[in-house]
Amino acid sequence: MTTTISPKPAAAAGSGDSAIAPRKWKTPILLGVFGLLALLVFALQPDASVTTRIDLNSRAVALELPPLIVPTMVTNLILAILMLAFAAYAAKLAYDRKPVPMWGIGVFAGLWVISLIIWVGAGANVPFVWLLTGTLAISTPLVFGSMAGLVSERAGVVNIAIEGQLLAGAFAGALVASMTGSWIAGILAALIAGVIVSLVLAxxxxxxxxxxxxxGVVINMIVIGLTNYLYSGLMYGNPDLYNSPATYPTWRIPVLSEIPVIGPVLFSHSIITYLMFILVPLMTWALFNSKWGLRMRSVGEHPKAADTLGINVTGTRWFNVLLSGAIAGVGGSFYTLGSVGAFNQEVTSGQGYIALAALIFGRWHPVYATAAALLFGFASNFRTLATQVGANVPSELLSMVPYIVTVFAVIGFVGQSKAPAASGTPYVK
Known part of the structure; x- marks a missing residue:
């Protein structure tokens, strides 16, 4: 009797190798570069006796705290060592084929930002509370924009039109609030304008x-052209009637707003910032714990499977895209009703694209996207701080800071971000 020995299947022979995940060195290398930058630029001061004075007080709070005075060189040297240690830990994780935890990247970013502030404020006074409140204010529309992108892209529709939604909300809010004298009417008009832009997108x-x-790109161009035309033909000629909107009042929460540092940062804002405080945890809960969130994620990941289970894929996507416009429109009203107090041509200045970058950087997660938006807001506010303290940094470089941070963030971490599987793919029933 002849015995036939079957050859080993090729798939089985290679199954052991295919199960091994590749080593990803991008994040450890980027962390190492930023750590070395902190060591060589921030820590190595020519004069070791230079100190940085950090002012923790605010005019809105009666209680005064003593300033925090730290030695610039020694403090930044310690921070740089901590950052390089974490970069080495990240390299070990990459060697072991393990991902770098997001919380670790957040801590690293926090240490780097603190080191940057101490370096820029060397020999000067750093208004710390002003820096935090300014960062929060600049980040507010970015958070609304990133949340708008989240509800749309989680349902499978790429939302490049965030810029147009923000700009339409800013224009409509200013126009209606000027004509009616009511910021409530302005915010409602901004919401409707964002929905109209999303209607075209959907x-x-x-x-x-x-x-x-x-x-999305075409919508942005149309909204920019339309708002510029209406501004020139309507608002510019009669600003008292069409471009002098009633702005959001500042609501100081009793007792809490009097707490040093925390009070001005968290409890003394306009309604739009308080809405942001509510929106992010609400979106986080709804995304992972509600029926709407489950359906949204299923439509964005596996629309055919969702359709098989009886979920209306097209209806869900339509609802989410319109909702994204409402969120972005309200956020856009901040530019005219919350900060500037008037509409100017292209007042959003590309912030919609930065909000989209924050969404990608935050891995389509509400909390992470908010943290990324705060980082970009800090980058924008930092150039004002550097000018105030008289830092010897070219103004051209300072104006590039927000966009440099955006590019580095996307280059460094977008490879680890995984968009919803069906995002950008039309569903054909």
Whole structure:
């Protein structure tokens, strides 16, 4: 009797190798570069006796705290060593084929930012509370924009039109609030304007299956051109009637707003910032614990499977895209009703794209996206701080800081971000 020995299947022979995850060195290398930058630039001061004075007080709080005076060189040297130690730990994780935890990256970013503040404020006074409140104010529309992108892209529709939604909300809010003298009417008009922009996005992206990125870019160009035209033809000629909006009042929460540092930062804001405080935890809970969140995630990941289970894929996507416009429109009203107090051409200045970058950097998670938006807000506010303290940094470089941070963030971490599987793909029933 002849015995035939079957050859070992090729898939089985290679199964052991295919199960081994590749080593990812991008994040450890980037962390190491930033750690070395902190060591060589921030820590190595020519004069070791230089100190940085950090002012913890605010005019809105009666109780005064003594300033925090730290030796610039020694403090930054300690921070740089801690950052390099974490970079080495990240390299070990990469060697062991393990991901770098997001909380660790957040702690590293916090240490680097503190080191940067101490370095820029060397020999000067750093208004710390002003820096935090300014960062929060600049980040507010970015958070709204990133949350708008989240509800849309989690449902499978790429939202490049965040810039247009923010700009439309800013324009409509200023126009209606000026004509009615009511900021409440302004915020409602901003919401409706954002929904109208999203209506166009949903119509072409979901119903007619047009390339979603192209639609978003075209919408942004249309909104920029339309608002510029209306500003020149309507607002510019009669600003008292059409471009002098009633702005959001500042609501100081009794007792809590009197707490040093924390009070001005968290409990003395306009309604739009308080809405942001509510929106982020609400979105986090709804995304992972509600029926709407489950359906949204299923439609964005596996629309065919969701359709098989009886979920209306097209209806869910339409609802989420319109909701994204409402959120972004309200956020856009901050530019005219909350800060500037008037509409100017292209007042959003590309912040919608930075909000989209914050969403990608935050891995389509509400909390992480908010943290990224705060980082970008700090980068924008930092250039003002550097000017105030008289830092010897070229103004051209300071104006580039927010966009440099955006590029580094996306280059460094977008490879670890995984968009919803069906994002950008039209669903054909």
């Amino acid at each position: 119509l072409f992206s979901i119903t007619y299956w047009v390339e979603q990125v192209v639609v």
